Amino acid sequence: MATHALRSLWAEPRPTNAPDRGPRDWALVAVLICWSLVEAVLRQDLAPRPLLLLATLAVLGPLLWRRTHPLVAVAVSFGTLTIVDLVRILTGSQGALLNSISAALILAYALFRWGSGREAASGLGVMLLWLAITYVADPMSGWKTVAGYAFFLFAAALGAAVRYRTKIRIRDIDHAKAREREQLARELHDTVAHHVSGIAIQAQAGRAIAASHPERAIEALATIEDAATRTLTELRAMVGVLRAPQDTELAPQPGVADLDRLAGGVEAPHVQVTLSGELEDLSPAVGAAVYRLAQESITNARRYARQATRVSVVVVGDAEGVRLTVDDDGAPSTAGGRTAGYGLVGMRERATLLGGWLRAGPTADRGWRVEAMLPRGGSAR
Incomplete structure (x- = not known):
């Protein structure tokens, strides 16, 4: 089952219902900007200001389109961070980057939540490349290195899990709707077939006896009228259910006690x-x-x-x-x-x-x- 799920995620195209950026995204970026400014003022062990500015923009900017273009956001963000770290390694620049770049975890989540399977695989390669280079630029102990990889892989796994759960939920909703349509089709078939068959039989009988027994022909017409009225009433009720958005009051369905209606005639x-x-x-x-x-x-x-x-x-x-x-x-x-x-x-x-x-x-x-x-x-x- 797990293999099937992974194959489904790999083959599935990018979701088309991903929400566009809204007020919450702008608020998130504003909070991260404030965090970066406070950190830049209070900390003394930071890399040169141009590199800090470039790294901060590389993380905060792509957050705005992480849902609609997740692979592009990851490529721009982690690609720029990789370039920043390479410059730090080659120039021997001292100092660390801002902790606010940890918001890149959001991009890892978004890639696996909103990206297609192939986009997720490509983006994961870009992220792993940056992680390898950044630990050269900022040497850490072994457990911190493992923790860093674990954080990014956890964010990616969380995005994939939410994506898969949402896909299952949407599929279950579609199945429920299909079952409702099937049940409605059966109800329509049962109602129309039963009453229309009776109408046809009564019409044939009325035509056969119209000349010899006009009064019985009138009774047949009355029966036809009654059956047609019941058919229209039931059809209107079922069509009304389709048109009503919610909280529709349904008439009771016929049951065992109503079987006597089928007798006689x-x-x-x-x-x-x-x-x-x-x-x-x-x-x-x-x-x-x-x-x-x-x-x-x-x-x-x-x-x-x-x-x-x-x-x-x-x-x-x-x-x-x-x-x-x-x-x-x-x-x-x-x-x-x-x-x-x-x-x-x-x-x-x-x-x-x-x-x-x-x-x-x-x-x-x-x-x-x-x-x-x-x-x-x-x-x-």
């Missing part, structure tokens, strides 16, 4: 719903899933089951979970007719997300059966 096949067992205190996700799975199964039966006269919906609850069984007595329109589209795929996906399972297929004698088992306390995964 004048259209064929006749739907019969039977509820038994422990069906109280189900989680809202499980109740809504049972309703949607039954609704989609009935819709598929009306679409694909030829000459079907009945659809039986049986829901049985116990201490462990809820079992849903939907049977029809029709013949499938084609050998694989019921496996087409997103209907069964969405049903299996919905059941799996709740920790359950779903099976669908022809029965031994005639008809089609859908079986699903969901845990009582299932929650979307």
